[in-house]
Amino acid sequence: MKRLLTYLNDLTLRAYVKLQVFAATEPVRLRAALTSAVMVLAFAFPSITASVAERVGYVGAAVLPILVGESARSKVSPADPADEE
Template sequence: MKTFFRDLSIRAYVWLQIFAMQEPVRLRAALTSAVLALGVLVPALASQETAHTVGGVLAVVLPIVVGESARRRVTPADEE
């Protein structure tokens, strides 16, 4: 069982390195969204305020959308 988890963690690490080299814009958008989700959504869920939750969702979705549009602009034309 220990070997399985070690193998799984090594595979995830290698996959993340490959993904970071191939998709840096998408990775930055995902990391930004994760930080915003932790910083905005978790406290908003504790207080149950709708405005905070809606604002948090928008703050998390916006970097993903912007990251995807930026990725399309920097991706070579032959990769369509």
Template sequence: MRKLRNYLNDLVLRAYVRLQVFAAQEPVRLRAALTSVVMLFAVFAPGLAQEHTAQMIGGVAAVALPILVGESARRRVTPVE
């Protein structure tokens, strides 16, 4: 059991370090992803109570748009070192 706990702790630490490196190297892409996650919860959480197609399509567009805009902005912006 202790080996499993150590292994899981190691995985969490590695993921945390990779997230820090990603944030340092790709700040624009990270901001776009975080914006999409926030919009995902803001749009889809209320939409789970109802099944409106228009709201779901709007939600998909609202989540995908920051990612697409972030990718185009990333090409023009260099990360700060």
């Protein structure tokens, strides 16, 4: 039983680290996935209205770049043509 708990703990930590790396390297995809997940929940559970799902999506779109930081923003920002020269 202890081995199973250790394995589950290890699996949880690995998933958490992969999620952090994914959030740092692919913030736009993560935002899209989170918004899609909220919309699916709104469809599956009608008690979650579209306005609630929309608000959660807006908060995720606003808060995620702040949490991930400036380095992620620079990765998804268009390149300045002057920098290429």
